[in-house]
Amino acid sequence: MEVELLETERGRIASDLHDDLGPLLSVIKMNLHLLDTKDKNDLMILGKTSTHIDHIAKRLREISNNIMPYTLQKKGLVTAITEITELLAEGNGLSIKLDNSVTDLAITKEKEIHIFRLFQEVLNNAIKHANASEIKIHLYEEKKELNILIKDNGCGFDKEKVMDQGKGLGLQNILRRAGILKGKVYLETVPGSGTEYHFRIPL
Ligand SMILES: Nc1ncnc2c1ncn2[C@@H]1O[C@H](COP(=O)(O)OP(=O)(O)OP(=O)(O)O)[C@@H](O)[C@H]1O
Ligand SMILES: [Mg+2]
Known part of the structure; x- marks a missing residue:
């Protein structure tokens, strides 16, 4: 609330x-x-x-x-995600590829905001910490779930260690928002290889 x-x-x-x-x-x-x-x-x-x-x-x-984001309020989640992806790709000199097959989502503004914020944090983290040359994003709908995959080819990290240390508000917020959305989060990351998130959010 x-x-x-x-x-x-x-x-x-x-x-x-x-x-x-x-x-x-x-x-x-x-x-x-x-x-x-x-x-x-x-x-x-x-x-x-x-x-x-x-x-x-x-x-x-x-x-x-x-x-x-104005676009999120006026034009909805998919447009806002497309826009922020383009914006971040321009300013950071790394390749960000968005593969999207979702056109219109019938979800509440609240849900859209949570999804957008967690998407934004994952992307920001990848740009800030991963030292990646490429980020791939895949957005699709399947079995009444919105699937969001975000994968970077950067340095990866030790997620247990990061969680245990209780540092990183960003990661905690990602999990908290996914929880509010009753969604599932699969996070695969290994130090030295990249990081991949898969969110499955019921629509
Ligand atoms: N894509 C990534 N690649 C490499 N390391 C990452 C990635 N995402 C997160 N990390 C590591 O996990 C830590 C925790 O991330 P988190 O978003 O919680 O905190 P933060 O980004 O450091 O700070 P904040 O988000 O509160 O501004 C980071 O400090 C970083 O070491
Ligand atoms: Mg962060």
Whole structure:
């Protein structure tokens, strides 16, 4: 329940930032363009201010997307997964391949958010820790279950050790969210070889 409240609140904050402040910034920028001055100094200040506004708008989009991906709220899980996969592939110079056969999922927003967050954490971990050159993702539906496979060819890790040490909130959250979804998690990882997750989430 606590997690659900938190996500609802995150969604509200992200929407407020995106939907309320974004248009306001556009209005400010439009008003700047309406100013009619020939003064060189004024023109320079206007130019700088306009650039600052562009930066603020860009940061605003990034921050609200971080709090709650806009695409997830407006277009659903599959589009959000596709988008974040492309985004991360661009910025990290490693190959991320997505093989997806799921088109529309009839699941609640809450479920979508849990799935997205655990997907995001697995992907982030692979990028942050694995030192992999390739990540393969497979999304498919089978027997009323959503299957998500995420496999990296990186360094792997000792999962017992990591769990025993109680470190790593990320991994704990992945398991907790899978539990909330009544899903199954198969995690195969060996130090030196890669890491593979298989989630089976009832629809
Ligand atoms: N794909 C991976 N490849 C190699 N090591 C991994 C991978 N995923 C996780 N690990 C190891 O497992 C540890 C625990 O991961 P976890 O996500 O729980 O914590 P974290 O990423 O270190 O911190 P946090 O997620 O809280 O920011 C990591 O510190 C890392 O050593
Ligand atoms: Mg992590």
